Amino acid sequence: MRIIKNTVPIFYTAAAAWANPASQPLSPTNIFAPASTPADNISALSFLVLAVTGAIFLTVLCLLLYAIVRFREKPTSGLGEPAQVYGSTQVELAWTVIPVLVIVVLFLATVRVIASIQNATPPPGAVEVSVIGHQYWWEYHYAHSNVVTANELHVPVSNPAHPTPTFLTLLSADTDHSFWVPRLAGKTDLIPNHPNSTWIDPHETGLYLGQCAQYCGVEHAKMLLRVYVQTRDQFDHWLAQQSRPAVASDAVDAGRRTFESIACVNCHTIRGTAAVGKFGPDLTHLMSRDTIGAGAALNTPANLRRWIQNPNALKPGCLMPAMGLSDSQLDAVTAYMEALR
């Protein structure tokens, strides 16, 4: 009895966590905790499919268990072979027609959801962002502005009454990638020379996590996604701040000169300076981001210094080489990075 008393609440809590993940999150990437229309529609379809397949499972399982128990050979079964039955047209017709009907229902429900997600067009006021997959990070270009940022996507919250969804054009600079933030939408691949699109309209502000879902090379595992859903005011403020060129402070001039005199500028852009490389992430407002290395590490001064010294220590296999800087150069460049707010 005590065992039952103790376990019942555990089951109850577990069930509650599944049913209402917002109150007690089972996982920040649970596909059954949707927070955006595409993920909502998918989740609703999923429950229908799960209910139908669950019913089929229970039916067949009962038949199988009954057959195993009832028809196993027993000492009382006697000698001789059981009656030989070679088939039955009626019965076989039944278990052909019934599955066909089930399939028709599932198919129609599925087609509705496909159309609702794939045929959506951007309403006026939609935010448009180009997402470019790189080995092993994400680049974002905001349409109708000069804002370019990396890895951490900012979008406005969408009020279902007056939706302001974000439409994403998905491109790749090298190999295949896949954009997957489970609570916002299903995944869509980023394929070179094959532009794709998807959209999200998050109903609640907050941070939504995800990661690359198509194997893209050594560091596929650390190509993480962070989507910051903000109120419209916060988002507009963020966008305005991001569109400004880098702050030029004399205090970090030594670091800036070091940065501009070595190979950093071949890959990185810092708007308003001589650095205009395109291969690596835009660093204009590096310090506005919470993480570095596409989520491989928190954006702290210590991590930043370690990253500049040897990126492979934090993310083995990443394409940024160790620059072989002296300690003083390292301090100067780190200080310069920390000034890029």
Next chain:
Amino acid sequence: MSTASITIGHASSERPPLVETLHQWVTTVDHKRLGVLYILYALIFLVFGGIEATIMRIQLIRPHNDFVSPEVFNRMFTMHGTTMIFFAAMPIVFGFANYLVPLMVGARDMAFPRLNAFSFWLSAFGGFLLYFSFLGGDGLYGAGNAPDVGWFAYAPLTSQTFSLGHSTDFWILAVFVSGLGSMGTAINIVATVLCMRCPGMTLGKMPLLAWLNLVMGGLVILSMSPLTAAQLMLLIDRYLGGHFFDAQAGGSAVLWMHFFWIFGHPEVYVLAIPAFAFASEIIPVFSRKAIFGYPVMVAATLAIGFISMSVWAHHMFTVGMTAAGNTFFVLSTMAIAVPTGIKIFNWLATMWGGKIQFRTPMLFCVAFLFQFLIAGLTGIMLSAAPFDWQLSGSYFVVAHFHYVIVGGILFTVFGAFYYWFPKMSGRMYNEALGKLHFWLFAIGFHLTFDFMHIPGLLGMPRRIYTYEPGRGWDIWNLIVTIGVFFQAAGTLVFLGNLLWSKWRGVAAGSDPWDAWTLEWSTASPPPAYNFAVLPEVRSRRPLWDLKHPEDPDWHYE
């Protein structure tokens, strides 16, 4: 009945020297010896693939583990997938087909014995070529050894730009060479079934195993050709300046996906249909009843073969097809559930009203029914394209296809091992060890693959060498890894049982299961010529007719 040559064969009972025995095995064109070679070769690669899986699972036992480097992890999943599909699963089904089809259709050998040997050695060398990459793949220093592009090797990761060295070349050539071998064997199986049947055995009186292997052979020919062609195209891209898959030069990465999956999906049925064949032979014998609905079983198999050629792009729901394209592949994929469902119901109906004997082969087949049911139902979930947008590329998919390949196919293959081992070796296996193997493997299988679905639903993608804590994935990955050790223990018991029984098992006799098909009418192991006199049959169960002359099957068929 006894001709001069047969008497001479029996007279030389002296054991030949080892070198001579080996020479006989290497130069053999006997379908039974080639079948055994295929099976032994597949078992070796099954162990290799298992070791690779174990390395991956140890790495994933907890977040931020550093048991292996990301490079090694990526090689492990590439080698595991390639090995298990091309060098374990396919040789096993070919091995059984080679061994059983001629015996069951009452023939003395396959239609083309030399092609048979040639095909086996092509496949075998393909496997060795793949594994030689551990030594020879390092084209440029630091470029790595074994291939690390994933078993479906999506372009453009396989281009010279992203795959330095020769590891990808080893992968291409290994799959290419073994693909040619597979096509040779498939042609042989089709020709044998169509042309080598004994007198009286019309198509409608063939054992289901022969029918299903005929469909499997056809599928191999249809699906292996595009894959083999694609390997050649990829080589041209890499070395002759072609641009088939080179997106930077106007080629198409999506083209490779189509080429791969027009092979990849029928391949599932290339493996599953022989598994259905084993179940269709084992379940009736241990239920002591004729298969329920033979004509419908044949029709369902043909339907599966036909539909399976038109479902490949359900592996590509996330690549940005149009709504119409997605809709077509939803429909075709869901449609395949109907003939598959018919099969499950017909096996159940075969057991219904029987006298079920739970010997080891039957245990594996009953577990197969249960597991294949679940695999089919998760398949329906994945066929609903929007649901797939969440599940595709996640651990849910990994759990699903392992449910098919391990829970469905490997379980019946184990069943087939125990069922036909007495025929192949002439000795009975150890029943207690067989049951121990079953329970260890079943427990391990369910610990690993039941719980593997959950991290997928919680957003864990496949092919990541490590993961972040705090995503709710930790406990599931721990359980999944624990299950692996049960499966490994079960496999060791299995191999031990095979070896022990081969040397110490009691003599099996020609028909230990009181079964009904022709292979049980000849000695165990069968002589080189199979049947001294070619049999003549009047029904699908010739030995039933022999044992029950008062109530033969041909009264009813």
